[in-house]
Amino acid sequence: MAVYTHLGAEDLARLIGEYDVGSLVMAKGIAEGVSNSNWLVETTGSGGSGTRFILTLYERRIDYADLPYFLGLLDHLAAKGCPVPRTMHDRDGASWRMVEGKAAALIEFLPGVSPTRPTPTQARSIGAVLAGLHLAAADFPQTRANAMDFAASAAILDACGAAALETIDPALPAMLDHARVAAALDLSALPQSQTHTDLFPDNVLMLGEDVTGLIDFYFACTGPMLLDLTVTHAAWCFDAANAYRADCGVALIDGYQSVRPLTPEERALFADVAKGACLRFVASRAEDWLDTPDDALVTRKYPMQFAQRWQFYHDHGAALLAG
Amino acid sequence: MAVYTHLGAEDLARLIGEYDVGSLVMAKGIAEGVSNSNWLVETTGSGGSGTRFILTLYERRIDYADLPYFLGLLDHLAAKGCPVPRTMHDRDGASWRMVEGKAAALIEFLPGVSPTRPTPTQARSIGAVLAGLHLAAADFPQTRANAMDFAASAAILDACGAAALETIDPALPAMLDHARVAAALDLSALPQSQTHTDLFPDNVLMLGEDVTGLIDFYFACTGPMLLDLTVTHAAWCFDAANAYRADCGVALIDGYQSVRPLTPEERALFADVAKGACLRFVASRAEDWLDTPDDALVTRKYPMQFAQRWQFYHDHGAALLAG
Numbered sequence: 001m002a003v004y005t006h007l008g009a010e011d012l013a014r015l016i017g018e019y020d021v022g023s024l025v026m027a028k029g030i031a032e033g034v035s036n037s038n039w040l041v042e043t044t045g046s047g048g049s050g051t052r053f054i055l056t057l058y059e060r061r062i063d064y065a066d067l068p069y070f071l072g073l074l075d076h077l078a079a080k081g082c083p084v085p086r087t088m089h090d091r092d093g094a095s096w097r098m099v100e101g102k103a104a105a106l107i108e109f110l111p112g113v114s115p116t117r118p119t120p121t122q123a124r125s126i127g128a129v130l131a132g133l134h135l136a137a138a139d140f141p142q143t144r145a146n147a148m149d150f151a152a153s154a155a156i157l158d159a160c161g162a163a164a165l166e167t168i169d170p171a172l173p174a175m176l177d178h179a180r181v182a183a184a185l186d187l188s189a190l191p192q193s194q195t196h197t198d199l200f201p202d203n204v205l206m207l208g209e210d211v212t213g214l215i216d217f218y219f220a221c222t223g224p225m226l227l228d229l230t231v232t233h234a235a236w237c238f239d240a241a242n243a244y245r246a247d248c249g250v251a252l253i254d255g256y257q258s259v260r261p262l263t264p265e266e267r268a269l270f271a272d273v274a275k276g277a278c279l280r281f282v283a284s285r286a287e288d289w290l291d292t293p294d295d296a297l298v299t300r301k302y303p304m305q306f307a308q309r310w311q312f313y314h315d316h317g318a319a320l321l322a323g
Numbered sequence: 324m325a326v327y328t329h330l331g332a333e334d335l336a337r338l339i340g341e342y343d344v345g346s347l348v349m350a351k352g353i354a355e356g357v358s359n360s361n362w363l364v365e366t367t368g369s370g371g372s373g374t375r376f377i378l379t380l381y382e383r384r385i386d387y388a389d390l391p392y393f394l395g396l397l398d399h400l401a402a403k404g405c406p407v408p409r410t411m412h413d414r415d416g417a418s419w420r421m422v423e424g425k426a427a428a429l430i431e432f433l434p435g436v437s438p439t440r441p442t443p444t445q446a447r448s449i450g451a452v453l454a455g456l457h458l459a460a461a462d463f464p465q466t467r468a469n470a471m472d473f474a475a476s477a478a479i480l481d482a483c484g485a486a487a488l489e490t491i492d493p494a495l496p497a498m499l500d501h502a503r504v505a506a507a508l509d510l511s512a513l514p515q516s517q518t519h520t521d522l523f524p525d526n527v528l529m530l531g532e533d534v535t536g537l538i539d540f541y542f543a544c545t546g547p548m549l550l551d552l553t554v555t556h557a558a559w560c561f562d563a564a565n566a567y568r569a570d571c572g573v574a575l576i577d578g579y580q581s582v583r584p585l586t587p588e589e590r591a592l593f594a595d596v597a598k599g600a601c602l603r604f605v606a607s608r609a610e611d612w613l614d615t616p617d618d619a620l621v622t623r624k625y626p627m628q629f630a631q632r633w634q635f636y637h638d639h640g641a642a643l644l645a646g
Contacts, residue, residue, distance in 0.1 A: 009436035009437055009438050027436050028354075030354065040353075040363060112349065113336070113347060113348075116333060
């Protein structure tokens, strides 16, 4: 969470000058994005343009070949009324350009703050908005494979190795076996669309109970909509002590189904897919944990948090859709 | 340059609620401030309040006993028309309050961007604004000693030790001797006021040629105005290759003198005080260099940059005011 690349005011002004948005008034590097540098930018505006934008410089981890998918999806969803930021196109019509050897995009600023302790009403709102995104994305013409699918989770945990996983927590090696089970699931009966797959509260902007923005689409991919719902459920419906919050869980699913009812196949697979969703975060966090020195300045996320959520869905997941 | 303390949206909303500025619309952690956490905050506004603020949470290095000086000085200067941010006072009238065991202040947001390659016209502007600050601060009733005065520089370099300094650069131990000379200077004939003493370009906001904001007053202190001018001169008038930029240097001093002409005593001591100003940054950067592991993620500033500027003022400083 930092600004990895220094861009001086003159560099920023020149970059902004490539867009029809007026001239630069303010630019603040913001502490968001794990692998990008981001600035909150204000301009004088021009024509119908807004005056505030997020300028993103893509650092590591992003394959630039995926940018047309990520940025095109934002424009597609915004045009259909989803609360996602539009991308600004430069004077040549491009949604991204190269700066200092890195890809940069100028993206609409959306107001709102990210809830850290969501209320049931907020959970209901995000469920409805997520379903709306899935419906709006159905006719998006591009596709992108999920690089973090269940097979990838199993491969990551396998590469970590049971011995290393055990150094983190004695309960962690069993997650490798569970990940292999998830990787063998047949998801072919599940309806697909474009999905966010990383909709944690810090990727959602809200004003009161209303969702004003979904951001950070850099794990977006084509796949089962149920996976996106279960990721969101696992990310939103546990408190700081990792206890399940039934009020939020019920509200999230109700909100989702108020826009798109789940199919019988989705209801049948809810618990298994939720378990796989948890293992995706167990895997990436375990890998980061083992790769990061104990004394590093960056904060490691504890893999066991999602191992415990896996256990919750294992024990109680099937009952969640029984009502 | 980071956000050191996590404040959730609900924590931020509650804090903002202590001020008469409306309700929270946006809060972005910004990558500014070496020892503080800062958020750019937007609210709905209320009465005559603005809608955008910088929320600062004071982390290390700041002695909270100094906050009335720092924040009071901002209000004093803003009331006299200097381009510095006003502090917002909470419903109890306080300019700062405690949050999570740390002091927090809500400060007016000012537009503008920090130049990285200042033009002579920009240097002239900042000179004039600095002189205006010195005149406006003359009747500020509080005082604060300069914790980074010339004696402190000598003490820091002495504590580093010649052997350690030599590991950074063979030319660095000599700076300790020069710092002792600076510490022995008699500055009693120099007129005093409240001074910023850290007015690098990244602490100045500009729109075009106009100064829209001076920020980061956390080294401000009572002392010779000439020291502030020489710090600013040393910070603004060298290019990326550390070559002196005479055009900016002349413009900066001209701009300053257009508002407050230097006294004969100040002109006589310009070179010596400029050398002392350079040694202040040599000292703090050498100390940081030796304290920071080679593989740390934070960027160390190379102490020799200001040792070379010391040499410039040693060789040419007396001639700068000869015109």
